[in-house]
Amino acid sequence: MSVIYFKPHDRFDFANDTLDIGNPLQWDRSHFLKHFFKRVFAIREDQIDEFYQRHLAYYLSQHTDGTEEIFYKYFWSLIERQLKVLLGKDVYDQNHLRNEREILRLQKITAMLITHDRWNIHKSNDAVIAQQESEILALKQEVTKLKADLRKATAFKTEGYINIPEGYRNAVLHLHLQMQELKTPEGKELMFSQTQSVWMKMICKYFREGDKEINYETIRRYFPSDKRDPGDKHADIPAKSKLFTINPAKKRS
Structure with a gap:
């Protein structure tokens, strides 16, 4: 379970800028992943690396046989899986703007994780495919925008003179x-x-x-x-x- 890798939110800790996972009151640990991504999308961009380091330190303190590689692989798999889910959503999805913001956040986390990858885990096929899909999506969106701009630019074009x-x-x-x-x-x-x-x-x-x-x-x-x-x-x-x-x-x- 994810709960063994990431530090849960302390009870009755109502700090707004916490990096921990969950609520300050009673909450269902079986929904840990939902709370995990809620926190991932809520933290500031300049806290991304701090978020990784805080939970890595927690994991190592709780597991004497644990290693950063084990934690990294799990962290990476969560981000990679969710990124693939979001990239697979239709651009006409009613939550498209929110999806785009979340994709951007996961891509920034991916970039941070790569800087810590001493085991070349990010070079797995799934990771490469996810990155390629992200780039293809960005290109498709750019093409759509350029086509719209072209239609506007040529709306009054005439062959006469x-x-x-x-x-x-x-x-x-x-x-x-x-x-x-x-x-x-x-x-x-x-x-x-x-x-x-x-x-x-x-x-x-x-x-x-x-x-x-x-x-x-x-x-x-x-x-x-x-x-x-x-x-x-x-x-x-x-x-x-x-x-x-x-x-x-x-x-x-």
């Missing part, structure tokens, strides 16, 4: 540059972006000139990152391409 007649690309660029200067009646920028690359990417993605893609590097010179100091590589839209002017509408009475 806005076509500009050949030779009129700069006229459209001029319109976009003007739109950046528009202000609301309150004096706020009507359209604001942190960088000019947003405008250039939008144009290259959704516009074509004569059904041909617009080159990002080609239009970059018209969108300086710093309008106050555009630099030597900046170029103004040629006067012949400034075909349209955006002006505020007259206020209606």
Whole structure:
């Protein structure tokens, strides 16, 4: 029984941070494993090694013929078995979030136990399989998340584009540059972006000139990152391409 390996909770000890197993009052020792894992999932992460050392010391004090290897094997088997149970649960289980927290805790305990394993017990087939199953589960969850993110990212994806007649690309660029200067009646920028690359990417993605893609590097010179100091590589839209002017509408009475 587990009770011979782990220190039971002393009666009438009501300390909240105890590492011992069970309740401070009368409780059924046949349910020791349930109390064991309740304590395992309740202790702080920085108490994991202390938890192992406390119960190892208790076991050795109670069994003159006992060894750390015997205690370690039993401790490891409990953690390994419960980890396999949790990893086998469906991701749609109603207790999925709690299962995930408990899996993470058992994995941290497993990592701690490996540091104490002088007998290579953790390299048994079951342990390797449990670790692989844990990694596979994590990868599956990551794939599920990435698929969901991809669906969101492509929800508004379109194969179509806005076509500009050949030779009129700069006229459209001029319109976009003007739109950046528009202000609301309150004096706020009507359209604001942190960088000019947003405008250039939008144009290259959704516009074509004569059904041909617009080159990002080609239009970059018209969108300086710093309008106050555009630099030597900046170029103004040629006067012949400034075909349209955006002006505020007259206020209606």
